[in-house]
Amino acid sequence: xxxxxxxxxxxxxxxxxxxxxxxxxxSSLIGDYSENWSHLFQFVLFDYVSSSLVLVIGVxxxxxxxxxxxxxxxxxxNFVGKNIFEWALILPLSIPPxxxxxxxxGLFDHYGDANNLARLLLNLQNSTAIFPNVRNIYGAIIVFxxxxxxxxxxxxxxxxxxxxxxxxxxxxxLGLNQFQVFYKLxxxxxxxxxxxxxxxxxxxxxxxxxxxxxxxxxxxxxxxxRTWYGLYDIQTAMQLASLLLLTVGVFYIVERSSRGSxxxxxxxxxxxxxxxxxxxxxxxxxxxxxxxxPIFIGFILPIIELIxxxxxxxxxxxxxxxxxxxxxxxxxxxxxxxxxxxxxxxINFSIRYKPSAFVQRFSSxxxxxxxxxxxxxxxxxxxxxVYIDALVLSGLDIVVTGSLIGLVLAYVIKTxxxxxxxxxxxxxxxxxxxDDSSKLLGSSGWSMLSSIHVPLLKTSILTxxxxxxxxxxxxxxxxxxxxxxxxxxxxxxxxxxxxxxRMLQAAAPAIAIVLIGLIPIxxxxxxxxxxxxxx
Amino acid sequence: MSNLILEIKxxxxxxxxxxxxxxxxxxxxxxxxxxSILGPSGCGKSTLLRLIAGLEKPDxxxxxxxxxxxxxxxxxxxxxxxxxxxVVQEKALFPHLSVFENICFGIKKNKDKDxxxxxxxxxxxxxxLKNKYPHEISGGEQQRVALxxxxxxxxxxxxxDEPFSALDEDLKETLYKDISQVFSDMSxxxxxxxxxxxxxxxxxxxxxxxxxxxxL
Numbered sequence: 001x002x003x004x005x006x007x008x009x010x011x012x013x014x015x016x017x018x019x020x021x022x023x024x025x026x027s028s029l030i031g032d033y034s035e036n037w038s039h040l041f042q043f044v045l046f047d048y049v050s051s052s053l054v055l056v057i058g059v060x061x062x063x064x065x066x067x068x069x070x071x072x073x074x075x076x077x078n079f080v081g082k083n084i085f086e087w088a089l090i091l092p093l094s095i096p097p098x099x100x101x102x103x104x105x106g107l108f109d110h111y112g113d114a115n116n117l118a119r120l121l122l123n124l125q126n127s128t129a130i131f132p133n134v135r136n137i138y139g140a141i142i143v144f145x146x147x148x149x150x151x152x153x154x155x156x157x158x159x160x161x162x163x164x165x166x167x168x169x170x171x172x173x174l175g176l177n178q179f180q181v182f183y184k185l186x187x188x189x190x191x192x193x194x195x196x197x198x199x200x201x202x203x204x205x206x207x208x209x210x211x212x213x214x215x216x217x218x219x220x221x222x223x224x225x226r227t228w229y230g231l232y233d234i235q236t237a238m239q240l241a242s243l244l245l246l247t248v249g250v251f252y253i254v255e256r257s258s259r260g261s262x263x264x265x266x267x268x269x270x271x272x273x274x275x276x277x278x279x280x281x282x283x284x285x286x287x288x289x290x291x292x293x294p295i296f297i298g299f300i301l302p303i304i305e306l307i308x309x310x311x312x313x314x315x316x317x318x319x320x321x322x323x324x325x326x327x328x329x330x331x332x333x334x335x336x337x338x339x340x341x342x343x344x345x346x347i348n349f350s351i352r353y354k355p356s357a358f359v360q361r362f363s364s365x366x367x368x369x370x371x372x373x374x375x376x377x378x379x380x381x382x383x384x385x386v387y388i389d390a391l392v393l394s395g396l397d398i399v400v401t402g403s404l405i406g407l408v409l410a411y412v413i414k415t416x417x418x419x420x421x422x423x424x425x426x427x428x429x430x431x432x433x434x435d436d437s438s439k440l441l442g443s444s445g446w447s448m449l450s451s452i453h454v455p456l457l458k459t460s461i462l463t464x465x466x467x468x469x470x471x472x473x474x475x476x477x478x479x480x481x482x483x484x485x486x487x488x489x490x491x492x493x494x495x496x497x498x499x500x501x502r503m504l505q506a507a508a509p510a511i512a513i514v515l516i517g518l519i520p521i522x523x524x525x526x527x528x529x530x531x532x533x534x535x
Numbered sequence: 536m537s538n539l540i541l542e543i544k545x546x547x548x549x550x551x552x553x554x555x556x557x558x559x560x561x562x563x564x565x566x567x568x569x570x571s572i573l574g575p576s577g578c579g580k581s582t583l584l585r586l587i588a589g590l591e592k593p594d595x596x597x598x599x600x601x602x603x604x605x606x607x608x609x610x611x612x613x614x615x616x617x618x619x620x621x622v623v624q625e626k627a628l629f630p631h632l633s634v635f636e637n638i639c640f641g642i643k644k645n646k647d648k649d650x651x652x653x654x655x656x657x658x659x660x661x662x663x664l665k666n667k668y669p670h671e672i673s674g675g676e677q678q679r680v681a682l683x684x685x686x687x688x689x690x691x692x693x694x695x696d697e698p699f700s701a702l703d704e705d706l707k708e709t710l711y712k713d714i715s716q717v718f719s720d721m722s723x724x725x726x727x728x729x730x731x732x733x734x735x736x737x738x739x740x741x742x743x744x745x746x747x748x749x750x751l
Contacts, residue, residue, distance in 0.1 A: 436585075436590050436621070436627065439589075439614040443615065444614070455631045456631055
């Protein structure tokens with residue numbers, strides 16, 4: 001194969017590998033339907049659909065309110081703590097929903113820490129509970145809303161910043177008060193951006209397994225898991241997964257089409273950034289509370305609970321099991337990060353080196369994995385590995401089913417989009433005239449990649465490795481299904497302890513996950529601080 | 536005319552149906568010739584240089600460099616195998632390499648690379664910049680480095696695409712003088728693209744006007 005063909009074929013070859021598990025899942029729709037279908041249809045399918053729907057609607061409403069109101073508050077007003085809130089509002093992103101769910105039950109169960117504290121302070125009897133039970137769909141809605149609202153906050157803040165001061169001033173002159181400027185003018189203008197953020201929230205909500213499982217809410221993901229591990233019916237599990245995949249696919253298309261289209265901003269030469277109004281007194285306090293409460297519920301409260309649990313077991317958690325699952329997690333995430341960064345580098349290079357509109361459009365499909373629930377990916381991957389073992393490796397002494405290969409491949413498919421976004425934006429800053437000069441000076445292909453692009457992109461490459469690592473550390477359902485026997489990661493340890501209600505033991509791996517999850521938050525908060533408009 | 540370095544026959548090229556095209560371009564440049572193409576922005580001058588450099592493929596016509604057919608509508612010899620130099624307005628210096636490393640980039644495998652680079656540093660009066668990085672030097676100095684880098688592989692044909700347009704007038708005058716001297720010393724053929732008649736007259740012996748993709 002000559003090098004031209006290699007660079008042209010590379011994106012297609014990767015696309016085939018990335019979409020194979022998904023196509024396998026979807027192909028189940030045209031296969032046989034077992035008798036379990038009538039059972040599912042009669043007894044549980046309606047529950048799966050209705051619970052998922054209620055969850056999505058509830059979470060959407062709450063994240064829209066929290067995300068847009070907090071973004072409006074930090075971009076329009078100046079008050080005590082505003083500079084901290086601007087970046088601290090994304091901290092809940094570092095906590096996966098299932099960890100927030102575990103801490104919520106630890107706090108708000110009848111004998112949870114919050115109820116115990118309330119009884120102690122108010123001198124109440126043990127039978128009295130101040131805080132309501134959270135192990136239900138409403139608890140799940142709160143958990144998802146307070147971990148996922150930063151998706152809406154981030155896009156809203158960036159869109160509000162791009163709104164011109166003169167536009168808002170004109171609205172005020174035309175008789176709108178501050179609140180009306182927000183909901184009649186500013187909010188409709190950022191609608192396309194908010195829809196994009198909201199779609200991400202919906203996809204994450206539909207993908208979750210850990211939180212809904214802990215709260216015993218019957219959704220599609222728990223249904224797929226039970227059909228597979230309870231009824232041992234992988235075909236029906238794949239058919240259920242196909243329905244979920246098609247639903248997620250709709251949200252994915254809406255999210256992609258909302259990117260960059262119809263975002264009404266005033267980035268022209270007459271643009272003047274909005275100037276914040278300074279708040280004092282009760283108005284400043286209100287603004288403070290609007291921003292503080294989401295951070296308190298989504299980050300501070302669970303962190304306090306986790307630290308309390310860790311404190312209660314003293315240093316016992318620092319045992320052989322914790323060390324081995326930390327090692328497993330870090331090595332898996334590092335390998336995945338390096339593969340994703342390497343692939344993203346090669347594919348972006350191939351698109352740049354041999355530009356083709358067709359390949360460019362096709363390559364955007366490579367990022368589809370981020371929208372696919374880890375559980376579905378795992379279901380498809382298991383089937384793919386079984387086919388490979390049966391058709392390709394039969395007769396050889398190699399079995400890939402149940403090995404780490406499938407797990408790493410699933411991680412790579414799921415997190416490739418993160419690595420790609422970092423490397424793609426890095427490439428946008430490398431002038432194409434450098435490529436021309438390099439070619440004319442005798443350096444093209446691999447030589448140009450290694451001597452020009454890699455040194456110039458090293459920060460982007462490092463960022464992409466870290467972003468992927470922090471996401472892999474949190475991934476639960478795919479790890480749970482695809483891991484080799486007795487192989488534990490931090491996420492799996494947390495899940496196992498929590499499902500056995502051994503919350504104190506769950507604290508250490510959960511804290512480790514949150515700490516690693518803070519890595520991308522540091523990058524994001526840096527970007528947020530540097531994106532402040534200058535007056 | 537001396538030995539032909541560049542020969543273009545009936546060249547046609549367009550980016551799309553609606554974009555401006557290069558139409559029926561014929562050109563011959565001999566060894567040591569200094570030719571400029573004068574024309575307004577967007578008339579196709581830079582596209583012509585990119586076609587000659589091999590950074591674009593022509594729709595029709597033929598380009599020969601040193602009597603070797605390098606482009607037609609079927610074949611394209613890649614830029615790195617054409618042994619020609621190109622200096623562009625934005626200089627395109629590699630930001631992670633020092634001035635010396637930039638100059639040596641195209642002659643990495645040449646055992647005399649240090650000597651060649653030192654000669655060019657002297658010739659272009661930038662010896663004091665040897666260990667500096669592109670962001671640490673001025674626009675005029677960057678242009679001298681870009682020229683030195685293009686001359687290092689000793690091409691017998693050098694193309695310059697509006698190399699001085701981003702520089703102020705005083706600096707241009709000094710560079711015209713110094714660089715003309717370098718060209719005379721190195722005796723390589725030059726094809727300069729510019730919209731500045733004065734620059735074309737100082738730097739080259741022959742001027743060709745171009746408008747809307749055609750030579751006038």
